Amino acid sequence: MDREILNELTVALQKGDAIKTQKFVKIALKKGYEPEQILTEGLVSSMNTIAEKFKKKQIFVPDLLLATRAMNAGIFILKPKLKKQLFSPIGKVLIGTIEGDLHDIGKNLVKVFLERAGFEVIDLGNDVPVNYFIEAIKKFKPQILGLSASLTTTMYGMRDVIKALEKEGLRENLLIVVGGVPITESFATGIGADIYDMDGTKVADKAKEKLKCSNF
Amino acid sequence: MTLSEKNLKNEIYDFKKFYHLIKAFTISTNISCKAFNLNGEKIASFKGPESDTSFCKLIQKLNQEKNYCMQSYIYGGQQSEKLGEAYIYFCPYGLVNWTVPVIKENKVRCFLTAGPVLMHEVDNLLVENAVKMCPMLDKRRKEIKSKLSKIIVVDTIRVKYLADLLLKLAKIIMAEDAVDLNNKHELNIFNAHLVENINEIKRTYTLQGKNNKISNFQEKEANLITKVTSGDKEGAKKSLNQFLGYIFFYNADNIEIIKCKVIELMIRLLQVVTEVGVDYNVVSGIKYKYLKNLINAGDFNEISKNILEVLDYLIDCLTPLINVKNRNTILIAINYIRNNYHKDINLEEVAAQVGLHPVNLSKMFKKETGKKYTDYLNEVRIEASKNLLLRDDLPLVQVAFSVGFNDQSYFSKIFKKIEGVSPNKWRVLQKEQKNFN
DSSP: OOOHHHHHHHHHHHTTOHHHHHHHHHHHHHTTOOHHHIIIIIIIHHHHHHHHHHHTTSSOHHHHHHHHHHHHHHHHHHHHHHSOOOSSOSEEEEEEEBTTOOOOHHHHHHHHHHHHTTEEEEEOOSSBOHHHHHHHHHHHOOSEEEEEOOSTTTTHHHHHHHHHHHHHTOSTTOEEEEEOTTOOHHHHHHTTOSEEOSSGGGHHHHHHHHHHHHTO | OEEOHHHHHTTOSOHHHHHHHHHHHHHHHOOOEEEEOTTSOEEEEEOOTTOOOHHHHHHHHHTTTTOHHHHHHHHHHHHHHHHTSOEEEEOTTSOEEEEEEEEETTEEEEEEEEEEEBSSOOOHHHHHHHHHHOGGGTTOHHHHHHHHHTSOBOOHHHHHHHHHHHHHHHHHHHGGGHHHHHHHHHHHHHHHHHHHHHHHHHHHHHHHGGGGHHHHHHHHHHHHHHHHHTTOHHHHHHHHHHHHHHHHHHHTTOHHHHHHHHHHHHHHHHHHHHHHTOOHHHHHHHHHHHHHHHHHOOSHHHHHHHHHHHHHHHHHHHHHHHHHHHHHHHHHHHHHHHHHTTSOOOHHHHHHHHTOOHHHHHHHHHHHHSSOHHHHHHHHHHHHHHHHHTSTTSOHHHHHHHTTOSOHHHHHHHHHHHHSSOHHHHHHHHHHHHHHO
């Protein structure tokens, strides 16, 4: 299969052209690309390139905003194709980024893969205070809670959420997934999380496995 | 312009200056700017001469109860304060704004928000988003499209610099309080690099395994100490960042170990700077303060903030010392050259006199005098040769040997390079000059 269309998609996204991004996603789907491939090799890899350029100061915050807009536009087209049509989801996941953290690309990616794996995902968005997490858990009663933090200043917010859950008696019968750029395996274990992977695309499978073993 | 002057005057040091700066911004850029208090209420508004805000007015009227705009102003303001820089964002309706805080006496008094602009042409996504946020617009797509089209389109790079500009203006208004904002910004940059370093270690760890752990750790500490003692602040911060990333990666589950390692590092740094000559009393004061801070630190972030402050402080203590010490060293070296130029002296010999490695002396010499060691030596020799050249009876070869050159033709070459004429010609010119006088 020629990769030309994915390359064109990459160019459109890096220019922040939302309309063209949508157009190329549609063409790629028509040409028979798997939605996951379009997501990882088209959208996500472009965002990684953009992040690198940002680090090297070749582009600035407004370019990131525009590119993120284009990515979200692309995901909007992909989403119905990514979701498995299940009559009964295999589990319910509540997901959000820690208070003070506005970086939600990683979280959104994990969300897409969780949905693809058959989970029902309730997204609390970014910059979520601890008590919002607690209230939402009481309300939606998920089996899994996903926490994301992309800064050293916000990663300890995950520990605070877990502590608050313990205090409220909500920690049992709940699997906690954590992730984000500064998060390491030992940090995840240290704060009492159940699931972690460096690669956001693998989290969904790990969650599925763990959920099977835990009989919640 | 509408303005609640009374509200604003209390919040700002120099109201007149504030007024002029914001007016200059809006007129020169044609982008509107508003001032909000901490509750998101508009306290001043400056309209760009040709900017059109009819879309905002319509939507605010229709969505009055929901207050999306106000919430986004408050949120943008809080973020800009936290980051210590301009916060650029999409408003809930997809328009671009940027916000900066105005601080007085360590307290945020108001926020300045510039915009709205668009960074792309109006497209259906923008229109549909507006309808989603305000369902009452369902049947008015054409109208909103035309209103949106009146908003100016600014490319991304201009938005970045317009945001920088607004921040610079705000800093003028804030006067000394801008220092706080700068510190916040620097700390955020330090933290962002820290995340990158941790991520880098994560990546290499999966590739190489645990083998490099110990050597890397010692290497990073040694690197840091070299940077500190040479007074290289930026380099030291970078090394500290790598050091922290490293200990965090291997000890993330145990904050106490991280604390111990950082305290060890601090003690080591204090030792090093006192060895170089910083007064012990100067550093012992901060030793107890930061020892306490580090022991009580609740998380990694607090630890890194504290050790960064220690590093900053120590390098500031060292800087004048390093400069004075360098100058003294160079003076000794210069003296030695001036007294011994007629001998066959080389860099190694001079370096031995000041107790430095020849390479380090050569670097320091260039830095302090702006000249290379050899160039300086040649200058001294040529200067001395002039006195001898004035004596008619002395052959060139003897002049050359007398001032330390081993070779007459090399002497002539250098002489010409410095004086612009050959030694013989110089001699003739000097004689002519003398006769003329």
